[in-house]
Amino acid sequence: MLETDRLFLRRMTAADVEYVYAMRSDKDVMRFIRSAETSLEATESWIGMISSRWETDRIGFCAIIEKSSGRFAGWCGLWRLMETGEIEVGYALFKEFWGKGFAVEASEAFLDYGFKELNVEKIVAVTDPENQNSRRVMEKLGMTFDGSGHYYERELVHYSIARKDYFDKKMRKTAGAKPV
Numbered sequence: 314m315l316e317t318d319r320l321f322l323r324r325m326t327a328a329d330v331e332y333v334y335a336m337r338s339d340k341d342v343m344r345f346i347r348s349a350e351t352s353l354e355a356t357e358s359w360i361g362m363i364s365s366r367w368e369t370d371r372i373g374f375c376a377i378i379e380k381s382s383g384r385f386a387g388w389c390g391l392w393r394l395m396e397t398g399e400i401e402v403g404y405a406l407f408k409e410f411w412g413k414g415f416a417v418e419a420s421e422a423f424l425d426y427g428f429k430e431l432n433v434e435k436i437v438a439v440t441d442p443e444n445q446n447s448r449r450v451m452e453k454l455g456m457t458f459d460g461s462g463h464y465y466e467r468e469l470v471h472y473s474i475a476r477k478d479y480f481d482k483k484m485r486k487t488a489g490a491k492p493v
Contacts, residue, residue, distance in 0.1 A: 314375055315422045320415060321378040322389060322422055324367060325360050329376050332385040333360060341408055345444035347465070363392065371431060374403065377419050379410070386410040389419035391427050391436070396464050399437045399473075400427055404450070416450045424454060428476045435476065439469040448472075455482040 315322040325333070330353065336342050337350035337359070350356055363374040374390035387406035394401040402423050404416045420438075427433045438456060440447040448458075448470065456472035464471070474482075 315426060317418045317422050319380055320386070320419055320422075321380060322375040322419055323378065325364055325374065325376050325388070329385060330357055330360060332376075333388065336387065336405060336407055339408070342405060345441035345447065346405060363390070366393075372400065377404075377406070377410075377415060379415075386415055387419075389416070389423060391423050391431075394437060394439065394464060396462070397437075399435065400431070400433045401437050401439065402427070402454075403438070411446070416447075417453045420450065420454055424474070424479055428479055433476065435473050436479075437471060437473040439464045439471050442468070442470050455479060 314324055334350060334353050334356040337356055340349045343349045350359075365373070367373045370393070372391040372393065374388045374392070377386040377389055378384070379386045385407075387404065387410060389402070389404040392401050392403055393399070402420050404420055406415055424436055427436050437459075438447075438451050438454075439462075440451070442461065451472040454474060455478060456474045459471045459473050461468055461470050463469075
């Protein structure tokens, strides 16, 4: 579906259930997201839910596949924030892929998709206030802190980026690139 320098981002399939379950049952991975998963059936249900809007709204989560190894690294995608209706970017990675820039790389691909293909004006992200790693991802994406609010039945911080600000940031980044 989408591709970056190091990643393939494709819709999830039944073959991904074991990987997703391994992530969703890992307390470290899920620490700031939700309680760890306890059943394969719940994981299958979650994959069905986050895949259910591809045909109608053209949003959902994709498997993140590392190109160099072909390994399932995590998931990323766009979803509608239930409490506000805003389009949200979300991501999670296996621990072994933390700190490699994959969350930023995958999220940028989905910001491009959201702004170019879906024509949205703003994309948001929410996380636990203590999740400094996720907050850094949001900041690297150019998102700004908007405040705290009640999302997903908890108090979370809310970040956002407008389409214009995103493309202005990309233009500055491109302009700063040095020729080889």
